[in-house]
Amino acid sequence: MPITRRMLLQGALAAAGAGLLPRWTHGATGAGLLTKPIPATGEALPAIGLGSWITFNVGNDPLLLRQCVAVMAAFFELGGGMIDSSPMYGSSQATIGHGLSQLGFPPTLFSAEKVWTGDPQDGPPQMAQTRAHWRVPRFDLLQVHNLVAWEAHLETLFAMKAAGRLRYVGITTSHGRRHRDVERIMAGRPIDFVQVTYNVLDREVEARILPLARERGIAVIANRPFRRKQLIRAVERHPLPPWVAETGAATWPQFLLTYIVSHPAVTCAIPATSRVDHLRENMGAARGPMPDAALRRRMAAYVEQL
Amino acid sequence: MGVWWTYRLEDLLLFSPRVYERLFALHNQALWPFQLVALAGGLAVLWYLPRPAPAGRRLIPLLLGLAWLWVGWSFLWQRYATINWAMVYVAPAFWLEGLGLLGLAAFRRGLPLRVGTRRPWFAATLFAVVLLGYPLLAPVAGRPWSSAALLGIMPDPTVVGTLAVLGVAVGRERWWLLPIPLLWCLLTGITLWGLGRWDWFVAPTGALLACLLPLASRHAATSVSP
Numbered sequence: 001m002p003i004t005r006r007m008l009l010q011g012a013l014a015a016a017g018a019g020l021l022p023r024w025t026h027g028a029t030g031a032g033l034l035t036k037p038i039p040a041t042g043e044a045l046p047a048i049g050l051g052s053w054i055t056f057n058v059g060n061d062p063l064l065l066r067q068c069v070a071v072m073a074a075f076f077e078l079g080g081g082m083i084d085s086s087p088m089y090g091s092s093q094a095t096i097g098h099g100l101s102q103l104g105f106p107p108t109l110f111s112a113e114k115v116w117t118g119d120p121q122d123g124p125p126q127m128a129q130t131r132a133h134w135r136v137p138r139f140d141l142l143q144v145h146n147l148v149a150w151e152a153h154l155e156t157l158f159a160m161k162a163a164g165r166l167r168y169v170g171i172t173t174s175h176g177r178r179h180r181d182v183e184r185i186m187a188g189r190p191i192d193f194v195q196v197t198y199n200v201l202d203r204e205v206e207a208r209i210l211p212l213a214r215e216r217g218i219a220v221i222a223n224r225p226f227r228r229k230q231l232i233r234a235v236e237r238h239p240l241p242p243w244v245a246e247t248g249a250a251t252w253p254q255f256l257l258t259y260i261v262s263h264p265a266v267t268c269a270i271p272a273t274s275r276v277d278h279l280r281e282n283m284g285a286a287r288g289p290m291p292d293a294a295l296r297r298r299m300a301a302y303v304e305q306l
Numbered sequence: 307m308g309v310w311w312t313y314r315l316e317d318l319l320l321f322s323p324r325v326y327e328r329l330f331a332l333h334n335q336a337l338w339p340f341q342l343v344a345l346a347g348g349l350a351v352l353w354y355l356p357r358p359a360p361a362g363r364r365l366i367p368l369l370l371g372l373a374w375l376w377v378g379w380s381f382l383w384q385r386y387a388t389i390n391w392a393m394v395y396v397a398p399a400f401w402l403e404g405l406g407l408l409g410l411a412a413f414r415r416g417l418p419l420r421v422g423t424r425r426p427w428f429a430a431t432l433f434a435v436v437l438l439g440y441p442l443l444a445p446v447a448g449r450p451w452s453s454a455a456l457l458g459i460m461p462d463p464t465v466v467g468t469l470a471v472l473g474v475a476v477g478r479e480r481w482w483l484l485p486i487p488l489l490w491c492l493l494t495g496i497t498l499w500g501l502g503r504w505d506w507f508v509a510p511t512g513a514l515l516a517c518l519l520p521l522a523s524r525h526a527a528t529s530v531s532p
Binding site for chain 2: 175
């Protein structure tokens with residue numbers, strides 16, 4: 001029997017009643033998507049966002065642009081919020097702007113961008129260019145990409161936030177780079193978001209960064225949830241565990257995403273895809289019951305032994 | 307960026323194999339039937355390469371120089387740069403190489419080529435394989451004909467074909483013309499390898515063969531085209 005949205009929601013309610021859900025505050029969008037609060041404001045953010053690394057870098061290819069717009073349309077139809085990109089991602093920003101324009105700038109959009117230049121003076125013009133690509137009046141979140149020239153860029157971003165030209169400020173890293181610096185910034189600067197690599201196998205952040213994020217009230221965005229498909233390719237030839245229904249997942253990608261967004265400190269995961277069916281599958285990960293700490297340990301152990 | 311050393315190859319690959327393949331297809335579609343002109347130019351180079359005709363030493367760098375300028379502008383700058391920002395820096399290198407070749411065609415004695423030995427024929431064979439064989443890689447690899455790479459249209463065959471010519475050239479000028487093609491062969495090999503393409507080794511191997519061309523006539527009597 002296929003698992004339906006209703007079954008998953010009923011399962012979530014039953015799990016909540018049984019005290020299985022973690023204690024973090026959560027909600028759901030109108031489309032039934034799990035949301036988690038941004039600690040700085042309490043604003044609810046859908047737990048599955050949309051990354052754009054590689055998948056949205058399609059240049060001027062009309063066919064591929066149409067496919068990207070279809071992915072974005074499905075994302076917003078299912079209650080999605082955060083779309084994340086960077087000046088590093090080729091034409092992804094322009095693709096997002098094209099999609100948003102085609103879709104009439106959905107009101108649930110949470111625009112997350114980055115500044116990525118080693119010259120602090122290039123930061124403001126780069127952000128202006130990025131905004132022009134997106135065709136939005138301002139961004140919800142701007143992050144310093146991979147901590148490049150982070151001190152100067154953070155000053156700029158804090159000033160923008162103070163002037164009402166930006167809602168949230170963040171930093172990013174990936175592949176486990178410069179975690180000491182990330183911790184130092186989290187401890188010493190009033191950032192709202194931190195973006196790190198986190199998935200069922202890359203769990204280094206569980207030791208210090210995720211606890212620090214909870215302590216400091218910093219939202220966490222998890223990038224590379226599938227290690228760029230590598231994780232899916234590695235596990236998909238194996239059967240899902242017999243207890244998979246307890247996790248709320250019905251497929252391997254949902255299993256992997258559920259592990260990430262069920263961590264109490266994680267606000268949002270940002271899988272990227274160029275396919276509508278994969279997008280729908282990913283979004284389904286934020287609809288089932290969320291595993292508790294014990295089940296999460298079991299999930300990680302299961303994947304590790306494959 | 308100041309932190310380049312922290313990036314891995316996969317971090318620098320900004321696009322998927324499908325996007326890259328369609329880039330070629332769209333470019334071919336946009337230029338058709340200019341491919342026939344490029345093919346004619348390639349055949350002209352192939353004709354003059356092993357022959358001691360004085361016209362060849364000016365015509366060959368002229369045609370190759372135009373090809374480098376054209377590929378740098380039409381493919382790298384106009385198309386490839388839309389998905390790979392690094393091409394903004396690579397395209398000017400193509401223009402520089404093209405201007406260098408045009409400079410040889412316009413001034414001094416053109417591009418002196420070694421003739422009367424086996425080396426020009428080896429070079430012509432390599433050039434012929436590049437001109438006629440490179441387009442076949444696409445269908446052989448299961449990609450559509452529309453994504454075929456032709457000398458004078460796409461960078462890889464243009465670069466390897468130029469190296470084949472430089473392999474038979476004499477004079478100091480050729481050393482100035484070698485670094486950019488060799489670096490491109492390295493770059494395209496890494497890119498295709500990162501994309502998981504089996505034909506990643508083709509351009510680097512072509513470059514290697516071109517560099518080995520001087521060995522083909524090391525012990526033979528040599529002469530330079532008049």
